[in-house]
Amino acid sequence: MKTLRLPPFASALLALAVLFLPACGKRETRVQKGNREQVLHRGNGAEPSELDPQVVTGVPEHHIIVALFEGLLMAHPKDLSPQPGMAERWEVSTDRKTYTFFLRDNAVWSNGDRVTADDFVQSYERMLNPKLAAPYAESLFIMEGAKEYNEGTLKDFAQVGVKALEMKKLQITLRTPAAYFPVIVNHYAWFPVPIKVIEKHGSRYDKGNRWTRPENIVTNGPFTLKEWKTNQVIVVAKSETYWDAKTVRLRAIHFYPTESIDADERMFRTGQVHVIYDMPLSKIDAYKATPNSGIRFEPYYGTYFYRINLDPVKGPNPALRDARVRRALALAIDRDAIVKNITRAGEIAAFSYTPEGPGGYHAKAKLRTDYDEARRLLAEAGFPGGKGLPKLVVHFDTKESHRAIAEAVQEMWKKQLGVEVELLNEEWKVYLATQQSQSYMISRSGWIGDYVDPNTFLEIFQSTSGNNNTGWKNPEYDRLIVASWYAPDEPARMELLAQAEAILTEECPIIPIYHYTRDYLIASSVKGWYSNLLDEHHYKYLHLDDSAGPDKPPVLGAAP
Amino acid sequence: MFKFIANRVVQTLAVLLIVGTITFFLVRLAPGSPFDQERAMAPEIRANLNAYYGLDQPLRVQYWRYFTKLITTGDFGPSFKYSNRTVTELIGESLPVSMELGIYGMIIAMIVGGVAGVLAALRPNTVTDYVPMSAAMIGISLPTFVSGPILLLIFGIHLKWCSVAGWNEAADKVLPSITLGLYYAAYFARLTRGGMLEVLSQDYIRTARAKGASETRVVFKHALRGGLLPSISFFGPALAGIISGSFTVETIFQIPGLGRYFVTAAFNRDYTMIMGTVILFATLICVFNMLVDILLVWLNPRLKLA
Numbered sequence: 021m022k023t024l025r026l027p028p029f030a031s032a033l034l035a036l037a038v039l040f041l042p043a044c045g046k047r048e049t050r051v052q053k054g055n056r057e058q059v060l061h062r063g064n065g066a067e068p069s070e071l072d073p074q075v076v077t078g079v080p081e082h083h084i085i086v087a088l089f090e091g092l093l094m095a096h097p098k099d100l101s102p103q104p105g106m107a108e109r110w111e112v113s114t115d116r117k118t119y120t121f122f123l124r125d126n127a128v129w130s131n132g133d134r135v136t137a138d139d140f141v142q143s144y145e146r147m148l149n150p151k152l153a154a155p156y157a158e159s160l161f162i163m164e165g166a167k168e169y170n171e172g173t174l175k176d177f178a179q180v181g182v183k184a185l186e187m188k189k190l191q192i193t194l195r196t197p198a199a200y201f202p203v204i205v206n207h208y209a210w211f212p213v214p215i216k217v218i219e220k221h222g223s224r225y226d227k228g229n230r231w232t233r234p235e236n237i238v239t240n241g242p243f244t245l246k247e248w249k250t251n252q253v254i255v256v257a258k259s260e261t262y263w264d265a266k267t268v269r270l271r272a273i274h275f276y277p278t279e280s281i282d283a284d285e286r287m288f289r290t291g292q293v294h295v296i297y298d299m300p301l302s303k304i305d306a307y308k309a310t311p312n313s314g315i316r317f318e319p320y321y322g323t324y325f326y327r328i329n330l331d332p333v334k335g336p337n338p339a340l341r342d343a344r345v346r347r348a349l350a351l352a353i354d355r356d357a358i359v360k361n362i363t364r365a366g367e368i369a370a371f372s373y374t375p376e377g378p379g380g381y382h383a384k385a386k387l388r389t390d391y392d393e394a395r396r397l398l399a400e401a402g403f404p405g406g407k408g409l410p411k412l413v414v415h416f417d418t419k420e421s422h423r424a425i426a427e428a429v430q431e432m433w434k435k436q437l438g439v440e441v442e443l444l445n446e447e448w449k450v451y452l453a454t455q456q457s458q459s460y461m462i463s464r465s466g467w468i469g470d471y472v473d474p475n476t477f478l479e480i481f482q483s484t485s486g487n488n489n490t491g492w493k494n495p496e497y498d499r500l501i502v503a504s505w506y507a508p509d510e511p512a513r514m515e516l517l518a519q520a521e522a523i524l525t526e527e528c529p530i531i532p533i534y535h536y537t538r539d540y541l542i543a544s545s546v547k548g549w550y551s552n553l554l555d556e557h558h559y560k561y562l563h564l565d566d567s568a569g570p571d572k573p574p575v576l577g578a579a580p
Numbered sequence: 581m582f583k584f585i586a587n588r589v590v591q592t593l594a595v596l597l598i599v600g601t602i603t604f605f606l607v608r609l610a611p612g613s614p615f616d617q618e619r620a621m622a623p624e625i626r627a628n629l630n631a632y633y634g635l636d637q638p639l640r641v642q643y644w645r646y647f648t649k650l651i652t653t654g655d656f657g658p659s660f661k662y663s664n665r666t667v668t669e670l671i672g673e674s675l676p677v678s679m680e681l682g683i684y685g686m687i688i689a690m691i692v693g694g695v696a697g698v699l700a701a702l703r704p705n706t707v708t709d710y711v712p713m714s715a716a717m718i719g720i721s722l723p724t725f726v727s728g729p730i731l732l733l734i735f736g737i738h739l740k741w742c743s744v745a746g747w748n749e750a751a752d753k754v755l756p757s758i759t760l761g762l763y764y765a766a767y768f769a770r771l772t773r774g775g776m777l778e779v780l781s782q783d784y785i786r787t788a789r790a791k792g793a794s795e796t797r798v799v800f801k802h803a804l805r806g807g808l809l810p811s812i813s814f815f816g817p818a819l820a821g822i823i824s825g826s827f828t829v830e831t832i833f834q835i836p837g838l839g840r841y842f843v844t845a846a847f848n849r850d851y852t853m854i855m856g857t858v859i860l861f862a863t864l865i866c867v868f869n870m871l872v873d874i875l876l877v878w879l880n881p882r883l884k885l886a
Contacts, residue, residue, distance in 0.1 A: 066844075070663050077617055153628035155621060171624045227632065227663040250665070250673050251836035252747065276834070278745070279844065282729075283834050286744040289737055449612025449849055456620055466618070486620035 049291025049573065055545045055566040058271040060559070063284040063296040067251050067277040071232040073208040074147045074154050080297070082208060084275055087243040087256050087559050089211040092121045092140070092190070093202055097561045098550045100472050102202035106135055106212070106240065106263075107190070116197035123188040126263040129214050131238045137184035142215040145177045151225035159209035159470070162201070164193045196505045199513060200473035207470060214238040242268045242560040251277050269563035288314070288541045291573040294564070295546065299539040301420055304364050306576045307541065313574040314541045317366035321553040322468035322536040323373055323477070326414070326429075327455070328529055331491025334458040337410050344401040345409070346528035350387050351394035352436045353429055355533055362424045365539040370532035372525055374477040374517075378553060381474045381514050385522040387532065391436045398437055406438030415444040416464035417451035425533065426464065455489055463489075468536070472553055474517045475504070481524055492529030543571045588873070592866040597647075599862045600855065604643055607846075607854050614660035614849040633660065646855070656856040661848045667856035671838060675860075677747060678825030678837035681756055685822055686815075688761025693768025694811070700769070701776030701807065702799065712769055719766025728759040728832040745834035756833040760826055764818060768811050776807035816872035820864040 054061050065080035073085050094105040107121035127135040144163070147154050148170045161167040164181030168174035181193030194201060204210065214231075215224055217238040222229040230236060234245045242264070243256035254275040258268050276293060278284040284296045285303055299307075299315070307315035328346050329335045339345050355369035372383035395405075403409040414429065416422040423445065430441040446454060455463045467487075469476040479485060482501055483493035500520035507513035524530070538555045545566040549557050615621060615629050630636040634645065649655055656667035696712035703709055719727075735755060736744035746752045779785065780803055788798050825839025838857070845853035 067662070069661050072664070075663055150624075150628045151632075153625065153632040155615065155617070155625060155629065157625055158622050161622075170622075170628075228658050228666075230664055232664060249836065250662075250670065251834075251840065276745075278834055279840065280831050280834070283745050283832060286732060286737065287834075290740065290744045292743070292745065448847065449610070449616050452616040452618065453612040456616070486622055489620065 049571070051291040051294055051543055051545070051571045051573075052566070054274075054294065055564045055571060058269060058564055060270050060273045060295075060546070060562065060564065061293045062273060062275050063278045063287055063293045064254075064275040065277070065297040066279055068254070070227075071237070071245065071248075071254075072213065072227075072229075073211040074143070074152065074156075074213060075227055076208075077155050080275075080277070084254055084256070085208045085211070086241070086556070087273055088237075088239040088241045088245060089208065089213075090241040090262075091208070091211045092123075092205045094558060095203065095206045095552075095554070095556055097548070097556075097558055098552060100203065100552050100554060100556065102206065105206070110202065116199070117194045119192045119194070119201060120185070121190045121192070123190065124263055125188070127240065128261050128263070129217075129238050129240050130244045130259050130261050131214075131217070132261060133214075133216070133238075134187070135212060135240050136187050137190035138187070139212045139215065140190050141182050141184050143212045144180070144182050146213065146215065146218075146224050147209065148177075148180065149225055152227070154209075156209040159204070159207060162194050162196075162198055162204070164195050166195075196502075198475075198505060199510065200471055200475055203471040203473065212240065214240075242558075243273065246272070251279075253277075264560060268560045270559055273559060285541065288543075289573050289576070291571065294543040294571075295549075296541045299365070299541065301364075303576075304539065307574070310574050310576055312544065313576070314543055315539065316542055316551075317537045317539045318551040318555070319368070319375075319553060320468070320536040320538040320555055321375055321378070321472060322466060323370055323375060324367075324425075324464075324466050324533045324536060325370070325373065326531040326533065327460075327463045327465045327490050328531065329458055329460055329463070329489075329491060330529060331458055333491075335461075335491055336459075337412065337461050339401070339403065339409050340412075340461065342401045343527050344397040345403065346531070347526075348394040348397040348401070348437060349412075349433060349439075350528045350531040351390045351397070353432055353531065353533065354389050356389075358425055358428055359534050362428060363421060363534065366537045367534040368537075370534050372521060373530060373532045374474045374521055375469075375535050375553075378472045379474060379514065380510065382518065383521055383525070384518040385525040387525060394437060398439075406440070409439055411440045411442055413442045413444050413461040414464070415446060415451065415454060415460045415462065417448050418445055422464050458489055458491060465489075465530070466536070469554065474514070474521075475501075478517055478520055478524075481529070490529040492527065494523055494527065497523045544568070545571045585870075585874075588870045592863075592870065595866055596859060596862055600647070600650075600859055601643075603855060603858045604646065605639070607849070607851055608639060610846075610849065612849055614851060616849070656859075657852040659850055659853050661845075661850040661853065667852050670841065670853065671856055671860060674825070674836055674838040674841065675823075677835060678830070678839055679823045681747075681753070681760060681829070681835060681837060682819070682823035682825070684753065684757035685760030685764060686819065688757060689764035689768050690811075690815075691765075692761065693765035694772055694808070696765070696769040697772025697811075698776055698799065698804070698807070700773040701780060704777060709773075713773065716766040716769040719762055720770070722763075723828070724759050724763055724826065725828045725832065727762060728756070728829060731755050731759055732832070747833075747835045747837075752833075756829050756835055759832075760822070760829050764822065767814060767818070771810040771814055772807060775810040776803060779803045779806040782806075813872065813876070816868045816875075817865070820861070820868045824861050824864055 050061055064083055068081040068084055070076050071084060073089055090105045092105055092107040093102045096103050106123055106127045108124040109122050111120045123135060123137060129135060144160060146152055148157055148160055148166055150170060150172050157170045165174055165179050169177060169180050183191045185191050218224045218229060218231045221231040221236055234248050237245045242259055242262045244259045246257045247255035255272060257272045278297060281298045281300045285300050287293045288296045307313040328340050330341045335341060359367040359369050371386040371388060376382050414426045416426050426443050430443060433439040433441050454460050467477060479501055480487040482498050497520050500516050504513045504516035507516055542549060545564045547563050547565050548561040615626060634642060658666050659670060700709040700712050732744050732755060735741045742754045743752045785798060785803055788802050825837040827839040827843045830837045830839040841853055842857050845857055
C-alpha cells in the first residue's frame, strides 16, 4: 500500500499553517460587541502627548480630554451654542467685560470633592504661570492681566481678572468685551484641573507630574480614565459622580492611537472601530461608490489658503509687495476644479477667507475666477504675460493633497498668466519653521476656528498677531477689528468684521482656496452624533443602537 | 579571553559616546523645534518652554548636562513630546513588544528559510530548487510595506481570519509575525542553499554516501551543521535589527513597539527620544557584533582572540 506523501516543503508549510491559523477565525466584531455593551470604539490619530488639559495642544488629546473634563459651559451638540456645564447659569455686566458664573451644587470631582470657584482660579493660575510653560496659555490672554502674569511682568495673581467671589460664584473680567466669550470657555484650555490632587503627586508646575496616570487621575467630566497603554488603547468609563450621569448612556469609550490613516480605515472595514480619525484620500471614491459605507462629509469651520510673504524686509520677492500682482494670482485660480478633482470630499470653493453663515456673518467682498482681469492687473503692475516677474516658489508640507493642489495652481498660473512657479516640499517641522520665520515666498496654510465666530479667523491678520506671518499690516483693518469688540450689538459687530475682511480680500495677503470639510467613516449604530462646524461630539449625548440591523463593515467594490 | 572582552567593552563605550555626540548635535541642526505647531506661539511662551527644558542654555552646556546625567544616573530624561513619560519608560514599554514580534518573526524565518534552503540544495536545478528560490528572490525584493498590506487584504479583510491591527490576542500577532518572518526567511533560504551546496560537494559527504549512510543521515547528521554556518553569521546582525523593531511592520499593523519611535521621534523633534533610540540601537549592534566575534573564534580555533 502506498501512503500519501507530501513533498517536505509542503509539509513544512502545512505544519506552520496548523500552528498559526487556529489563532485566527471568524468572530463577533469588536463593533458588534461594543453595540451590545454600549462601548464606543474610536480611532484617534496619534498617541496623545498627555491628558493634562493645560499641557496639550492636539486634536487626538482633545477627543479624549472632553470625555474626562468639563468646563464652565459646554456646546450644544447641534448648533454649538453655550449650554450649562459646571456652571448652571451665568451673567454678564452691562459693559460686557465681566462675567459671573454660578457653579452647580452637584458639580463634583470623581473623588467626591466639590468643584469650587477656587478650583477655577487655581487652575488658571497654573495655566498662566510661566513655570508651567503651557503652550495654550495664550487662550486665556483675553482675561485682564493674564498676558502680563504669563510674561512675568505682573507678579500678583490677585490682579488677574479671575476671582472666586463665593464657593460657587466665579467672576471673570475681560480685557475687552467679547461677545463670543461664552463659547470660548468650552475649550479645554479653560477646563478646571484638580490642583489638590496634582500637588499630591509633585509640583503643580512640573510637566513630569504623573497625576494623569490612570491610578492617580481625578476628573470632573462624564467619564473617568481606566486604562492608558501607550500606542495601544486608552479606556475611559462612565463616571458615576458626574452631575448629569443620567444622560450618559455609553458605558465606556476605547480610543485607539492609529498613527497611520490607512490602518485606521482597515480597522473600520473589519469592524474594529465605530469611528475613524481621518479618511485616506485614496479610499474616498471607493467609499462614495459603496452604498451605506458609512462615509460622511461635513462642513468644517476652517479655510485652506495660500499665504503670500510681502514683508518689506523678509519677503524674498519684491513683486509680491504689489497688491495687483497678488490679486492677479488670486483671480487666476479655478477653485471649483480643485475641490471637484483633487480634494473630492465636498469641500466648498472659498472666494473669501472667513466661512460664511455662522453668527449671521456674510462677506462684503468676494474673489472670483477672472483670467482677463488677472492678466490686466498683472500687466498693469508691469509684468505683461508674466514677463519680468521673478519666479514664484510655492512651499508646502508633505501630504499627497497639498502637492496635488500646488501642482494644479502651478499649472493654472503658468497657463493663464504665464508665470513660472516652482514647488517646494518640506517636512512638517521644517515647513512650520519656514512659515513662522517668514522665509517663504508663497506658503500653503490653513486655519481652523477655535470657536464659531468670524473673530477667530479675522483677528489673526491684525498687524500684531503672531499668526499673521505675511508681513501684511493695515491700520484700518486693525482699527475695524478692535472696533468690532466694542460694537453695541451683533449686527453692528458683524458689519465691522465684514468691512475688515473686505480690505483683506482687496489686498490679498492671502489667497483663499477652499473651506474644509471633515471626512471620516462612522458606523450606523452610533446615534446622537450630529454634524457641527467644529467637529465636536460630546460623548454624553451618544449611544449605540443597532436594532435597525447589525453593523456590517462595508465591502468596497461590491456591486451596488 | 578576558582581555579581549575588556578591550571590546572599552571600544564599544567609545563608539557609543561618538555616536551619541554626533546625534546630539545633528538633531539640533535640523530646522524646527519640538514645540513648533501650526499656530504660532507667543514669544514669551516659547521662552518659558525653552527654559523649562533647559534649551535656553548654550548648546555645549546642554550637551555637558545631558551626558553627565546619562552617565551618572543612566537617565535619558523626559520625552519632549510625551511630557509626563520618560524616555526610559517609553523604551521599557515598547522594547518587549518589538522583541516578542522579532522572536516570532525569527522563528518563522529560520523554519521556512532553513527548510526551503535545504530542499533547494538537495535537488539543485530542479523544481524543488526553482520554486523556493524564486519565492525567496521575490521575498527579498518585496518590502514589508508591500507584503504586509497584501497579507492584510487577503487574510484580514477578505477572509477575515485575522485581525488587521493591534497587539493583544494571538489573532493580532499572526500576520505581522509572518510579514516580518517571510522577509528574513528569504535571506535564510538563499544563505542556507549556498552553504548546503558547498558542504554537499565536500569529500566527507561523498565518503558518508559511499559508506552507505542513508540520505536522511547524510543530510541531517553530516551536512546540516556546516551548511547552516552562513545563516548563523547573518543571524547576529539581523537580530539587532529585528528586536529593536520594524517601523513599517509596526505602523502597518498598529503594534505598540519601539520601531515606530525611530521615525516619529525624529518627526516630532523629540530630542531626548531620538537620543534614547539611537543609543539603544547602537548598543545592541555593538553587543551583538561582539557576541558574534566571540562565537566565531569559538567555532573556528584558527582565529585568535586579539
